[in-house]
Amino acid sequence: MALTALEIYKLLPKTNCKECGFPTCLAFAMQIAAGKAGIDQCPPASDEARETLGAASAPPLPKVVVGTGERAVILGDEVVLYRHEKTFYHPTAFAISVSDALDGDAFRDRIRRIRSLSFERMGERLAVDMVAVRCDSGDPARFAAAAAAAKEGAGTPLLLSGPCDALAAALPSLGPDRPLLCPPVGEGDAGARLAAPLGLPLVVRAKGIDGLEKALAAARAAGVRDLVADPMPASLPDAVSLSVYLRRLAILHRAREVAVPTAFDLGNGFPSPFAAASLLVTKYGSLLVLDSDDPADIFPLLTLRQNIFTDPQKPIQVEAGIYPVGKATASSPVVITTNFSLTFFTVRSDIEASRVPAHLLIADCDGMSVLTAWAAGRFTGESIAKILSESGIAGAVSHRTLILPGMVARLSGKIEELSGWRVLVGPQESSALPSYLRRLPPAAFAPADA
Amino acid sequence: MTVANPQQTFPGRIMEVTLPAGEGGRSVSVGGQTALPLLPEGERPNAAAIGIEIRTGDEDLPPSLSHAFGGKGTDPAVLAGNLVEESGAQFLFLSLAGCHPDLGGHAVSRGAGIVRDVLQAVPCPAIVGGCGEEETDALLFPAVAEAAQRPVFLSYADEKNYRLVAGAALAYGHGVVAWSPIDINMAKQANLLLGDIGVPPHRVLIDPLTGGLGYGLEYTYSIVERIRLAGLSGDAALARPILCHLGDSWKAREALDSAEESWGDVIARGRRWEEATAWACLAAGADLLVCRHPDNVRTLRGMVGAPWR
Known part of the structure; x- marks a missing residue:
């Protein structure tokens, strides 16, 4: 929970030394509570105060960056449960899948269709954010080549989904592009060992919140800093409740153990992917992987995302x-x-x-x-x-x-x-x-x- | 588990409202819950109810709907019977749009006659909507209230006409849909005003005005969330079931335009435009959804049932 001004005041030296630039410690505490000042501005602060206030001022849901440059995708970094309380900052990212088992022409055609999922609405360009390359071939060399071709063809950041030997094969050429690694459930530790030395973001997959808590702890212990959680729901109701509960734990309970952006794989036969995607855009999904490349599916979803992530604080008007x-x-x-x-x-x-x-x-x-x-x-x-x-x-x-x-x-x-x-x-x-x-x-x- | 329990409890309970059916039909109850939507927590005696809208009058149907309605009849009673049965809709929303001067200019007596015929043909619960033209509706609601041979809900009462609509409803034992223009204070006021003139709370539904996908849906989304949170937190005047009428999603160019090939097939896209609007409304807290596409009624009904009760 965020600290009140009075709780912050109790942690300060209460000497009114003015070194922070404010007339009294209480005034400074009120500024910290409002998010307008930081404990760093108080040189005499105790270590305890620094630790407590440093943790309290960090965003309740950490930010994870996938990709580099202009098309980099930001996941997480949200502060409220309801958009009317402030706003949602980082729109749900959409990744469309491509299988490395597709043959040359079919593969290129699929990438071309994913690329064309881009629409102009209300002065904004709505587009798919990422391509998810799935290793269905079981062949690391083929997967590495497919991933490189996807990067070349789509120009978006990639989600690399496959066994660790396939991910490892793709990383020498794609590592610098900061892909999001998504190893299968049984290979979490090996995946963490791949991601950690390169500083790459990693999807941790485990059943439910308890499973995630353990798996996230293991990945952190292996040195991975940028983590994304896939709670592996079995059904649509499961997906929604897990997404809501993970976000509540992050925002209301400050449960750092599980406070990471979420990813949901709505492809691979997941039931009712359109319904699931609609609900997870409104209810806190950070990254959704879909198999459909039909604009009749994707355009409504991108429009829903545009609606939900519009800043309700801004008067939206154009010049006369x-x-x-x-x-x-x-x-x-x-x-x-x-x-x-x-x-x-x-x-x-x-x-x-x-x-x-x-x-x-x-x-x-x-x-x-x-x-x-x-x-x-x-x-x-x-x-x-x-x-x-x-x-x-x-x-x-x-x-x-x-x-x-x-x-x-x-x-x-x-x-x-x-x-x-x-x-x-x-x-x-x-x-x-x-x-x-x-x-x-x-x-x-x-x-x-x- | 070592992390906290993420479930939430609330002091309030949403009023349970029952939409009565005709003979051989199934009444529908909504509300009664102490929890936010779509979560396994609190008490949730009723799932959200999914209805279908039939409109009278001259209207160019969106391509997706004209495809879905093909061969199902043009007479409102026949079309309603077919669509309700085929889609599994739990209630019917009959819009007397044809009484609008621009959409057919049906006489009020004809509108009332259609209500009688449709209620005869379809035993499920019904909500009857006016035509949206103030002067016509002032005559239409009393006529409909009299013509309906069983209790229905009248849609809708707003700040201006609530005395008239509520009076007609009270005289014949009908319910009232209380409309407000995406404004939580006006939604509350509408319920208080209806209470003041004697409409029992279990015969009122909130219609917060539903913007279509891409055209103001986000305002509706947040107002529905706020109304629901206020109701669950103990504000009795807002602790009522919320009805979202998805009709505006069929006014978006994106749901209608067949010329833009890069947008995908308009038949599939139109349906999806309504479906995405529906899911957002459900996620926000809607208790009743009014769809036009029968496939969406079926899809939504199939999914909001058992596992989410």
């Missing part, structure tokens, strides 16, 4: 202004909406889908959606008329016709009266924009004085 979509010209339609980022990205993507170039006019409504902004008096006839005259849109188009969100159709009279623009009421739902825009007669956007 004129956003041309497609090759917008002076006779392209003008569509207005608010600056709530979800609204903006949805409307923009629906305009793109229509393939009708348009100007998207964004009103500053403090990041509120259309209905909320209207209810709050931030998206009104007056404010829209003001935007029409001040945003420069009148100079960007030769017509004077505005498409208004259908939800606020009632504003059209006021806008027409105040701005002199003609208002067309658009659809209630943004998803109807493509068909709406395609059906608009071009005459609607003829120059104003024609």
Whole structure:
């Protein structure tokens, strides 16, 4: 548990020496409790205080880095159980498997399909994070070659899953890329001896929390620092409860013995992998291995991850202004909406889908959606008329016709009266924009004085 | 084990609510638990209930649904009968969307007639939804309450219309779905207001507004978690079953667009879009899910049963 200011104060010298930069020891204790100062700033602190406070300020769930450079994947390093308490920092990583038993063309094709699992949504690129190379051939040389080809072809960090002789064969060339090693259950000790000298991250696999506690202790004793735990669930309910319990132990109980990021292998015949992946994205899975490379499976899962790992503390809004979509010209339609980022990205993507170039006019409504902004008096006839005259849109188009969100159709009279623009009421739902825009007669956007 | 016990206990208990069935049907009870969802701890007398939605009116069905509904009939009573039986849905959510001026403009009497026919054809518990157009719904709810020959739930009562909906429900012994726009305080207030005018707590379900996957689901996810934690911690006005209606997941372009080949087959993708939304809602704490795709009803029912009780 995190210490309170008073508990911290009791550990301090209580001399008010000010060496830490704060006027009193109590003030300093309050800063430590708030996470804004560290015990290192207190030179006279006792060893006991250093040890207690050092441990208390370390993240309850350690961070493990897989891979190197821009595409490195961070697992763990979370501080809360519920996203509404603060935020989740490191999105669940997805690894798609490839078997070293596949022949040349089939192998390359599989890697190509994994690579193409990449989607643009809400201004973000959603992609698969890793490739999991499975040793099904039993041949270390073949596994090493497959792993090297996967690295070359996919460009992502790798999870190497196989017996230790196969892992050992792959490491001379791939070790510097910091792959995550995943030896089978019976070879935990040998796996630890492979990972420790190279400082590589290791997946420790054992049944349940008790099994993991022992296996993690053994791996630590062998000198492995970066550990990931696979509790080997037998079923979907098992997977969810083990994931929740491991995270509770880390966050609520500060049980350092088992406080490590988790990995779940949802391939190899695991029942209902889509359901399991959905539940483990919401409930604390750090790394999920899937066999499916079907975008109809992966795109929804990556979108769910994007939702759950959105920072609830940040007001998500975009800048007000004129956003041309497609090759917008002076006779392209003008569509207005608010600056709530979800609204903006949805409307923009629906305009793109229509393939009708348009100007998207964004009103500053403090990041509120259309209905909320209207209810709050931030998206009104007056404010829209003001935007029409001040945003420069009148100079960007030769017509004077505005498409208004259908939800606020009632504003059209006021806008027409105040701005002199003609208002067309658009659809209630943004998803109807493509068909709406395609059906608009071009005459609607003829120059104003024609 | 030497590590701590990770199970949690809570002082509160979620109100148990029963959705009654017609003759030959099976009633469904939800709530009654003292624990967070999907965990082997506390008391959990009821699993989450999975229902299916049938909508009246003119609507272009998403490709995935039109594929699933093919040959199952267009008459609401026939379609409902077929889909409930085939999917194993535990309850039916009948949306009278066709009464909306833009979606068919059915007369209120026709809406009420459909309710009567559907309830006759399908014995499972039912929730009847309005069309979403305020003035029409003001006439529709009393007519539906009268026409329904057995107790149903009316969906939904909000801040503006709760007196009307609750009045209609009370007069004929129906339950009420209390809607709030992703706001825990308004969810609580809605329950208090309904209590004030005499709706018994065991006839109220919370609808916190469910955003579809990719379009605000995270807000719903966190509000459902917060409502559930508040209820289990002892806030009686929030200790009610939560209903998540997954309809918005079918409005996402990603669930509908067949042009984007790199997104995969739209029939499979649409179904998955709803399914992922469903799992997130369950993980957050939903007690009732309203799906549109019969395969999702089947999948979810098969998995939220025995092992998670």
